[in-house]
Amino acid sequence: xxxxxxxxxxxxxxxxxxxxxxxxxxxxxxxxxxxxxxxxxxxxxxxxxxxxxxxxxxxxxxxxxxxxxxxxxxxxxxxxxxxxxxxxxxxxxxxxxxxxxxxxxxxxxxxxxxxxxxxxxxxxxxxxxxxxxxxxxxxxxxxxxxxxxxxxxxxxxxxxxxxxxxxxxxxxxxxxxxxxxxxxxxxxxxxxxxxxxxxxxxxxxxxxxxxxxxxxxxxxxxxxxxxxxxxxxxxxxxxxxxxxxxxxxxxxxxxx
Numbered sequence: 001x002x003x004x005x006x007x008x009x010x011x012x013x014x015x016x017x018x019x020x021x022x023x024x025x026x027x028x029x030x031x032x033x034x035x036x037x038x039x040x041x042x043x044x045x046x047x048x049x050x051x052x053x054x055x056x057x058x059x060x061x062x063x064x065x066x067x068x069x070x071x072x073x074x075x076x077x078x079x080x081x082x083x084x085x086x087x088x089x090x091x092x093x094x095x096x097x098x099x100x101x102x103x104x105x106x107x108x109x110x111x112x113x114x115x116x117x118x119x120x121x122x123x124x125x126x127x128x129x130x131x132x133x134x135x136x137x138x139x140x141x142x143x144x145x146x147x148x149x150x151x152x153x154x155x156x157x158x159x160x161x162x163x164x165x166x167x168x169x170x171x172x173x174x175x176x177x178x179x180x181x182x183x184x185x186x187x188x189x190x191x192x193x194x195x196x197x198x199x200x201x202x203x204x205x206x207x208x209x210x211x212x213x214x215x216x217x218x219x220x221x222x223x224x225x226x227x228x229x230x231x232x233x234x235x236x237x238x239x240x241x242x243x244x245x246x247x248x249x250x251x252x253x254x255x256x
Contacts, residue, residue: 024073026098030066034075034095035104039144040128041111042079042088047125051132081118084125088118106147123177126231127160130173130206137239139163139256157190162200165256172200175231177208184218191221198225202255204243206231216244223247227255 029052036051037043043051045067053063067089070076075095079088090113091099099105131142141164148158159172172194176182182190194203205215208231216228227243229252234241239253 024069026075030070030075031098031102031104033070034091034099035106036128036131037076037089038091038096038099038110039106039108039146040124040131041146042090042117042124043128044084044086044088044125047128047132048089051135077113079113079117081121083118084121088121106144106150108146108150111146123160123175126177126208127173127175129235130175130231131161133235133238134163139165141165157193159200159203168201170200171202171204174203174205175208176205176211177231187215188219191219191226194225195220195222201225202227204229206234208232212244216246221245 033043033048033052036047048067049063053066067076071078071089073094074092075098077090077092079090080086081088091110093110096105096110127145131144134140134142143162143164145158145160148162157174160175161173163171163173165171174190194200203226205226205228207215207228212228212230223245226245227250228245229241229243234252237252239251239256241252242249243252243255
């Protein structure tokens with residue numbers, strides 16, 4: 001069990017406070033939390049804290065207490081991933097009904113938890129982390145893969161996410177979390193589709209692993225459209241992260 005999850009357990013076992021006895025009044029932050037969990041199927045606790053309680057002291061345990069109240073009230077459901085050995089949180093019929101009522105459900109049906117929900121959890125959590133990072137950078141309009149699928153997205157590669165920057169400017173996000181998880185032919189096929197259809201002015205490929213240099217040099221693609229970086233570089237350097245293609249390299253803030 002992680003340190004943060006131990007803190008949650010300690011908080012749960014703490015004496016009931018006056019705040020716990022007050023009626024639960026949902027906030028805009030709660031609704032945003034429900035929406036993220038709904039659009040991405042689930043959130044890890046660390047992602048909830050990073051996204052919605054980043055400014056609060058860990059000692060205050062405000063996030064831990066709020067999450068537990070939302071679970072107890074039926075707005076969040078706690079699950080456990082044996083693959084990652086951590087708790088994750090799902091939207092429930094109660095929170096989904098509120099999202100629909102406020103037109104925040106994005107047209108996606110409520111995810112029904114299955115035994116294999118965490119089959120691709122490593123990939124899923126990294127993609128959600130990318131959404132959180134770009135939100136911190138001021139780009140909050142993100143379409144998740146679930147939303148793209150619901151809209152009968154094209155027959156070709158479906159991005160892991162799409163960022164809307166305003167007007168017609170959109171960024172497709174592709175996250176690769178294994179070294180050589182696709183053959184050169186499959187990677188080139190993905191590039192060809194983006195190149196041919198021109199659905200997105202920008203395609204960011206974020207790579208966990210050591211294949212970035214190979215991808216940059218081995219494939220054919222539109223150098224005005226495709227930029228690549230590593231996950232570590234992006235998460236550590238943020239807007240200062242260097243993105244490359246076979247013709248040039250620029251910091252993220254300049255590309256945007």
